Every structure is written in structure tokens, then in C-alpha cells.
Amino acid sequence: MIRTEPLTPAAFAPFGDVLAAEGEPDRLINQGLCGRWHDQARLDFGSDGRAGISIFRAEARSLPYRLEMVERHPDGSQAFLPMTENPFLVIVAPDEGGRPGRPRAFLTAPGQGVNLHRGTWHGVLTPLHTPGLFAVVDRIGPGMNLEEHWFPEALLVTP
Numbered sequence: 791m792i793r794t795e796p797l798t799p800a801a802f803a804p805f806g807d808v809l810a811a812e813g814e815p816d817r818l819i820n821q822g823l824c825g826r827w828h829d830q831a832r833l834d835f836g837s838d839g840r841a842g843i844s845i846f847r848a849e850a851r852s853l854p855y856r857l858e859m860v861e862r863h864p865d866g867s868q869a870f871l872p873m874t875e876n877p878f879l880v881i882v883a884p885d886e887g888g889r890p891g892r893p894r895a896f897l898t899a900p901g902q903g904v905n906l907h908r909g910t911w912h913g914v915l916t917p918l919h920t921p922g923l924f925a926v927v928d929r930i931g932p933g934m935n936l937e938e939h940w941f942p943e944a945l946l947v948t949p
Contacts, residue, residue: 792857792947797880797896797904805882805894805910807831809871809903831905835866839931845873848915848922855947857881860890860911861938866929869905870915872898873923880904881913881947890939895947911939 795801799808807830815825835841860883872878877898883890890911898904905927906912915924929935 792881792893792895792945794853794879794895794897794947794949797898797902802880802882802896802904804884805912806867806907807905809869809905810899810901831867831869832907833867833869833905833927834908835929835931836908838933839866839929839935841927842930844926844928846915846922846924846926848917848924850918850920850922851879851916852918853879853947853949855879855916856944857893857895857913857941857947858944859938859940860893860913861936862909862911863906863929863935864909864937865931865933865935867905867908868929869903869927871903871925871927872901872917873925874919874921875900876917876919877902878918879913879916879947881916882906883911885909885911893945897949
């Protein structure tokens, strides 16, 4: 069983970046009417790819959640930016010799997004509310940028 934990920059650092407008902005722009939280993610698309923005609409899931599979993208980072204020589930696992180690499950706060570092094992996009609408920034380029790992038995993710 895996228990969810709050998504914090420190806890998530081995897997990627937390994207959020928290604390004071780095600077004010647009005549002082807009806060900018500057350079929050390390985008990494390799030498033969480019950044692209796609829109995903995923079906809402619920907790407890059965984790059957994780995947990773060896050729590029992947950022998930929710287009609603609803929290979502982020499941990640350390790499242990080319296979995922023990998964961790994070529950985002409203307004948080994540950027997964290149090669990070992660669960599928798992919104907990409809409409499950996200902007996704990831690598566009040649080749198969996907590896999947199916667990012999599903793991249960609980609140």
C-alpha cells in the first residue's frame, strides 16, 4: 500500500519540479499588476527534440487507486499544468537499475503543477475531478520516447 503525501518542492526534488505561484513573486511585471515566479522548471528535450505544448483531457479517478503500471520518457522532461483548480495525484518512483523502485504518491494542492525530469518513472495522468484538463509541455521529436513497466500485482494508493 502507498499513502499519499502532500506535494512539496523538497519531497518531490528527486523526481522533478513543483510548479506553483506560492510565496512572493520573483518580480512584478505588466505595470506591477502581475507577479512572475521565474524559471520554475528545468525543461530537457535532448538534442533531437523540441518543446511542444499539448492539451490532455483525462478521465477522473478516485482514491483508493490501483497502480498497475508506471512509465518514463528517456528523451525528455514532461510538465503537467492543470487548467482547473482541482488537485490531482502524482505517482513517481526512483530508478533502480533500469526498473522502478518503490513508488511514492503525491497529492497536489489546487494550483500546483509538476515537471517530471527526463527518465523519471511516473504513473499516468490521474486527475481526481472532472474535467481533468491539462496543458502538457513535453518533447516533440523522432523516436519512441516511452518505456512502460507493469507491476506483477497492482499497488493500492490510499489517502
